[in-house]
Amino acid sequence: MxxxxxxxxxxxxxxxxxxxxxxxxxxxxxxxxxxxxxxxxxxxxxxxxxxxxxxxxxxxxxxxxxxxxxxxxxxxxxxxxxxxxxxxxxxxxxxxxxxxxxxxxxxxxxxxxxxxxxxxxxxxxxxxxxxxxxxxxxxxxxxxxxxxxxxxxxxxxxxxxxxxxxxxxxxxxxxxxxxxxxxxxxxxxxxxxxxxxxxxxxxxxxxxxxxxxxxxxxxxxxxxxxxxxxxxxxxxxxxxxxxxxxxxxxxxxxxxxxxxxxxxxxxxxxxxxxxxxASLSGRMENIRGNIYCDGAHNQASIDALVETIKKYFPNKRIHFIIGILKDKDYVSMLRRLEEVGSSFEFVEFHHERALSAKELYKHCLHEVKVVTKDIDKVNIGKNLNIDITIITGSLYFISEIRSKTGK
Known part of the structure; x- marks a missing residue:
């Protein structure tokens, strides 16, 4: 890459x-x-x-x-x-x-x-x-x-x-x-x-x-x-x-x-x-309104993200926008995110090791889920009726999202 x-x-x-x-x-x-x-x-x-x-x-x-x-x-x-x-x-x-x-x-x-x-x-x-x-x-x-x-x-x-x-x-x-x-x-x-x-x-x-x-x-x-x-x-x-x-x-x-x-x-x-x-781009970073970026990309960091959501956003509806690399334990990552997620959007992005959005969709057990094939079509602010939107799964994915949205 x-x-x-x-x-x-x-x-x-x-x-x-x-x-x-x-x-x-x-x-x-x-x-x-x-x-x-x-x-x-x-x-x-x-x-x-x-x-x-x-x-x-x-x-x-x-x-x-x-x-x-x-x-x-x-x-x-x-x-x-x-x-x-x-x-x-x-x-x-x-x-x-x-x-x-x-x-x-x-x-x-x-x-x-x-x-x-x-x-x-x-x-x-x-x-x-x-x-x-x-x-x-x-x-x-x-x-x-x-x-x-x-x-x-x-x-x-x-x-x-x-x-x-x-x-x-x-x-x-x-x-x-x-x-x-x-x-x-x-x-x-x-x-x-x-x-x-x-x-x-x-x-x-x-x-x-x-x-x-x-x-x-x-x-x-x-x-x-x-x-x-x-x-x-x-x-x-x-x-x-x-x-x-x-x-x-x-x-x-x-x-x-x-x-x-x-x-x-x-x-x-x-x-x-x-x-x-002290702040860091892509680590529970509030980029605007109710939208956050978190670069959690393995089991331990996903665990930390889920615990953070439970502590800071109890009883809130959580919309996840997700891109993950294919060499990660994405099934285990999804199981944890499903504990707190209200809806899921899986996105195709251009990293050479990116996992297909369809594969993530297939393994996600949540009923409310969609695939976005073109990262340029992601509208991070569209879910205004959702309490919190979190973009996560990979720092590379977050970087690409930011380059497309200017955020």
Whole structure:
């Protein structure tokens, strides 16, 4: 799957890359060596895991911004196009900054060496190298151990959650998936983890022991109770995240802890303001009126979405607009959504791994359901008689919906 508008720069600077997923670090490490290893010139907080990565980086960014901490962030996938994946102090990378990075990659002879995501990762490090920022926030693309973001010598690793996802690349068990994610731990580094199931936690603790990594755990070393965060002598009260869902309290706490462990001094009033402002496109994002986007795309994130709906929208009628990738456990996802849904609209979209809307329709047990074959025909505001409309199933689907509707 091509990264939207990335080809503009590849063609302009004649730097070729493959539009495939190819786990492994040899190629990107060789490329970074040619560029003087820009990835090792900053403090880095590296966020991996299954769900909660984007929200955690949104909290990190908001808290840093409110404290005057300068930062760069690299996230995936894009929401609109490639420019929103690389940000400096919350601002999208500019075409001029992209051009400077590509000029360096062209001169270093990187054409044909990398996959698209590897090339984009290198681009991000080059953009950050040009700016004197205090810290980088990196989101692992998939897995961790062999993910192209896992190329720095030192970092603080943050793992919000572990669940089953990307089984064709990472394995089918929690232990196999955790082994991939635990690869982001660094020798004599630090690991900040959320509440993990025991099978996952054991894998991380084993890896941490092997690498002499310090482990800081949510609800063991730091806690949030009654909207109060406590970690050692640090206590911040009246923390009310703008992003809704119980899991966001954990993501918020992980972010505060990671910044503290990174050596930053945080203030209660500024942290209160920051968490109340932190938001993320496509995570229970209210785009207008009664319409929300949520990028839930696997069983764990769908579970969190359903619990959020039950808590925040009890007794409301819920209309779902859904697009899902075919390598997901879409039947289990549908069963959970049917618990709270009043009507379902399944949409054909253009991702190469998109599941057909007809297949979703066939497996949905709810009686009120339709298929929309052309994503351009989706009218997200047509169900005004429904209390809440939620667009969900895939971040790629949400991105395409937004590009069509301008929302």
């Amino acid at each position: 091509e990264i939207t508008n990335f080809n503009i720069y590849k063609k302009k600077w004649k730097v070729l890359s493959e539009t495939i997923i190819k786990p492994g670090l040899e190629s990107i490490q060789l490329a970074l060596d040619k560029l003087g290893n820009p990835q090792d010139k900053h403090r880095i907080i590296h966020v991996a895991g299954t769900n909660g990565k984007g929200s955690t980086i949104a909290f990190l960014s908001a808290i840093a911004r409110e404290h005057g901490i300068t930062y760069g962030s690299f996230t995936s996938p894009c929401i609109i196009d490639v420019h929103d994946q690389i940000q400096l102090n919350g601002q999208h990378v500019t075409s001029e900054q992209m051009d400077r990075a590509f000029q360096k990659m062209q001169q270093a002879g990187l054409s044909g060496m990398l996959t698209d995501f590897e090339l984009l990762t290198v681009t991000a490090f080059l953009v950050f190298e040009d700016v004197a920022v205090d810290v980088l926030f990196l989101e692992a693309g998939m897995g961790g151990r062999f993910d192209s973001t896992n190329v720095m010598k030192k970092s603080i690793a943050v793992i919000p959650s572990i669940s089953i996802d990307h089984t064709n690349f990472l394995g089918e068990t929690i232990e196999e998936i955790s082994w991939h994610k635990a690869g982001v731990l660094k020798e004599n580094g630090k690991l900040v983890i959320g509440l993990l199931v025991e099978e996952a936690r054991n894998v991380f603790i084993t890896e941490a022991n092997e690498k002499s990594t310090s482990v800081i755990e949510f609800e063991r070393d730091f806690i949030v109770e009654n909207n109060t965060y406590t970690y050692g002598n640090i206590q911040f009260e009246q923390l009310h995240p703008r992003m809704i869902g119980e899991h966001q309290m954990s993501n918020m706490a992980l972010s505060i802890t990671a910044l503290v462990e990174c050596g930053f001094s945080l203030e209660e009033s500024k942290t209160q303001l920051a968490v109340g402002q």
